[in-house]
Amino acid sequence: MKKLENMLEHRLNKDQNVPYPNFDSMWERIEQDTTASVHTRMSSGSQNRGRNWSKIAAVASVSVLLAAAPVYAAVHYNWDTMLRERGGIQAALAQNLGQQLDQSVTKDGVTLKLHTAIVDENRTVILFTLDVGQRQDSETWRVTGMTLKGTGGGNSSGEYNYLNWDEKNQIYNGYFESEWTPENDKVNVQLVANDIQAFSVQSLDLPLDIHSTETQSFPIGQEGMRSIEVKPFTQGQEKMLFSSAIIFDQPEAKEWAYPNIVGYKNGTLINSLPGGTYGTPGEKGEYTAQQYFKAEDVSGGQLTYKLQYMKKEKDVNGPLSFDLQLSKKQMESGTIKTSLNLPLEVGETDYTLENMVVSPTQIRVTVRSKDIDNSFPYKKYALEVAGKTLEGNLWRSPEGEPELTVLRFERPVDLEITKETPITFVAKYKVTHHGSYKITKNNDDKIPLLLTNISQKKQTIIQQLSGYPVKWTYYMQGSDLYVETGSDDAHFGGINQTHIGLDKERxxxxxxxxNFAGDGNNKAIDVYKDFKGTEASIYMFYYTTDDPEKETRVQIRP
Amino acid sequence: METNRELFEAYNKDVYRTCYYMVHDAADAEDLTQDVFITVFRTNRENVEHMKAWIMKITVNHCLNHLKRKRTLQQKVSDNLYLFKKSPETPVDRLIEQRETTMEWAKYLSQLPVKLRMVITLRYMHDFSLAEVSDLLSIPLGTTKSRLHKGLKVLRRILLEAGVQIDQKEGESYEKVREYAGASVE
Structure with a gap:
């Protein structure tokens, strides 16, 4: 199949034989059509028609052009708590590398004020405050849809904002972070926020019977949610899994409701364990979640369950927008770009450290993978810089370059880096894929496992995979066949997905x-709805093995 | 934000190629491309995060609607295709020449059911990930995977039936096609 895939990629992208039409005359026809239309967008910036910008002023906007001036803006506000995960930004502020903005917009008694921008080769960060007037203790505020515009499009990826309540000053401190950085000396952009909203935490009793393995349904009728279905599973000795699906009458409420199940044991709150997943859309668009609880937490004592969710209390409708002129000029002197081309593992060519960019706020290392389908094989990564260890974050690949992995390392406040500073890259906890990673690979080497006498009774088969005992448990429930896989040996990473039969009949x-690779959870459950028969040849796509001890070190400098 | 013209310049070929491979008719593809851009320009795209994916989604919908409209007639024809088929009398050499052309590939693809064709086109022409394809077509990931798999299977069969050797190297494949075609004629 791989050959066919390559051939397709090649053929479908080959230009020369495609009978392209005359695009110029097509453009003329489109122009005529769209200018004749009353529905033309006003703010699309279509310069050909010259009647667009007047309406944009309708949004709450302050148009102040600001020259880039280095000002240390963190005088009155305690940014440090908020920026505890952003040491590089603190470092830039401490060196007066911020660009003062001082613009604010007030609407419905809520003031959004921009203070400082930190712009370098790697990213743009804007510090702001949100004054919501009298805030109730139960309220949590957020700013939605914050984005930079006029950045040349396609760059809105990697944008987000973070708010932190400052009890002392009774104000929210926040920052906005974007992947985008200006290409030229000075660039005019707009920072826009959609809405500013307040939420409160609510809960609803859920008369759940966790000893029943049946799917249980409950009506909700709150915050756009119609009903919830919950199915409990026992996962090994120590965990319970609640798999749930919520049907929303008001789909937009999925954006903020964050529904999740909590337990109360003798009145004490029991939260689910980390590692749950929320909000995966189900087959009919329902909001599905998988939450894990410690088995001992949910046994014995007086147990009750509740559905916890967020209720929207206030909504300040935007957009609110700010015109900004941003520049990364002052940061340029502190930026060092180095091309590396070093193998990730000695004697291997599968992954190469390609380059490193040290900016005043962050260090980025780009890794190239030989096969675009292979993700970076280590789960932990750090840079050792002059005796200090900087933990890294894996960032998604740049657009159109899936073979690249970008690792980011935040610079601590008190670390000076020059061209001579020694730097070593360290990666730990290796995860290895075994088997057909791609769904399209051929099936020749696939060996089935035979499930026999399929019935309501739980039956178990032990299979050895890479030397680890893997337990397959299968049983019917109603008309559905459930297949659970997992191993007591934590070095086994888990099976991603199973299938019954091959080819057309699969x-x-x-x-x-x-199922995430390398998450320390190797237990997986697949369901075959409306399964007929008492025997099945079952296969898997791939499994992973974890090697938490495995470490590789790459000396970057000297 | 890009101007309309910039968007048009950036994506007109992608949109056209998709339409062309989807509907297998140059004139229809041209009309569809024009319609797609008119829709794009009339829609508020301020909050569009991934421009290409968004435009491709509009393209996909236009193609599907077009095919749906056409299907009634086409279905009748294709269901009874054997009535129209003539015995093969195209000279072998011409067959080989044609085999490698885009026209042929559009034809092979057009033999795939629409649902499979769509997934194959998005995945291999535009290199969208499986998750992105699911998103574009509003179908679950599992469905995308199975459609992709099935699409490849069916396409492989179509290609084999057409005598196209599935291989990575172009020159080599051409030679093999020639051998194959030659052998079958002798």
């Missing part, structure tokens, strides 16, 4: 659990 198991 039936795919629908994963009940969301």
């Amino acid at each position: 039936i795919l198991g629908k994963p009940v659990t969301v």
Whole structure:
């Protein structure tokens, strides 16, 4: 299949034989059509028609052009708490590398004020405050849709904002972060926020019977949610899994409701364990979640369950927008770009450290993978810089370059880096894929496992995979076949998905659990709806093995 | 934000090629491309995060609607295709020449059911990930995977039936096609 895939990629992108039409005359026809239309967008910036910009002023906007001036803006506000994960930004502020903005917009008694921009080769960060007037203790505020415009499009990826309540000053401190950085000396952009909203936490009793393995349904009728279905699963000795699906009458409420199940044991709150997944859309668009609880937490004592969710209390409708002129000029002197081309592992060519960019706020290392389908094989990564260890974050690949992985390392406040500073890259916890990673690979080497006497009774088969005992448990429930896989040996990473039969007759198991590689959870459940028969040849796509001890070190400098 | 003209310049070929491979008719593809851009320009795209994916989604919908409209007639024809088929009398050499052309590939693809064709086109022409394809077509990931898999299977069969050797190297494949075609004629 791989050959066919390559051939397709090649053929479908080959230009020369495509009978392209005359695009110029097509453009003329489109122009005529769209200018004749009353529905033309006003703010699309279509310069050909010259009647667009007047309406944009209708949004709450302050148009102040600001020259880039280095000002240390963190005088009155305690940015440090908020920026505890952003040491590089603190470092830039401490060196007066911020660009003062001082613009604010007030609407419905809520003031959004921009203070400082930190712009360098790697990113743009804007510090702001949100004054919501009298805030109730139960309220949580957020700013939605914050984005930079006029950045040349396609750059709105990697944008987000973070708010932190400052008890002392009774104000929210916040920052906005974007991947985008200006290409030229000075660039005019707009920072826009859609809405500013307040939420409160609510809960609803859920008369859940966790000893029943049946799917249980409850009406909700709150915050756009119609009903919830919950199915409990026992996962090994120590965990319970609640798999749930919520049907929303008001789909937009999925954006903020964050529904999740919590337990109360003798009145004390029991939260689910980390590692749950929320909000995966189900087959009919329902909001599905998988939450894990410690088995001992949910046994014995007086147990009750509740559905916790966020209720929208206030909504300040935007957009609110700010015109800004941003520049990364002052940061340029502190930026060092180095091309590396070093293998990730000695003697291997699968992954190469390609380059490193050290900016005043962050260090980025780009890794190139030989096969675009292979993700970076280590789960932990750090840079050792002059005796200090900087933990890294994996960032998604740049657009159109899936073979690249970008690792980001935040610069601590008190670390000076020059061209001579020694730097070593360290990666730990290796995850290895085994088997057909791609769904399209041929099936020749696939060996089935035979499930026999399929019935309501739970039956178990032990299979050895890479030397680890893997337990397959299968049983019917109603008309559905459930297949659970997992191993007591934590070095086994888990099976991603199973299927019954091959080729045309193949039936795919629908994963009940969301299976991440390297998450320390090797237990997975697949369901085959409306399964007929008492025997099945079952296969898997791939499994992973974890090697938490495995470490590789790459000396970058000297 | 890009101007309309910039968007048009940036994506007209992508949109056209998709339409062309989807509907297998140059004139229809041209009309569809024009319609797609008119829709794009009339829609508020301020909040569009991934421009290409968004435009491709509009393209996909236009193609599907077009095919749906056409299907009634086409279905009748294709269901009874054997009535129209003539015995093969195209000279072998011409067959080989044609085999490698885009026209042929559009034809091979057009033999795939629409649902499979759509997934194959998005995945291999535009290199969208499986998740992105699911998103574009508003179908679950599992469905995308199975359609992709099935699409490849069916396409492989179509190609084999057409005598196209599935291989990575172009020159080599041409030679093999020639051998194959030659052998079958002798």
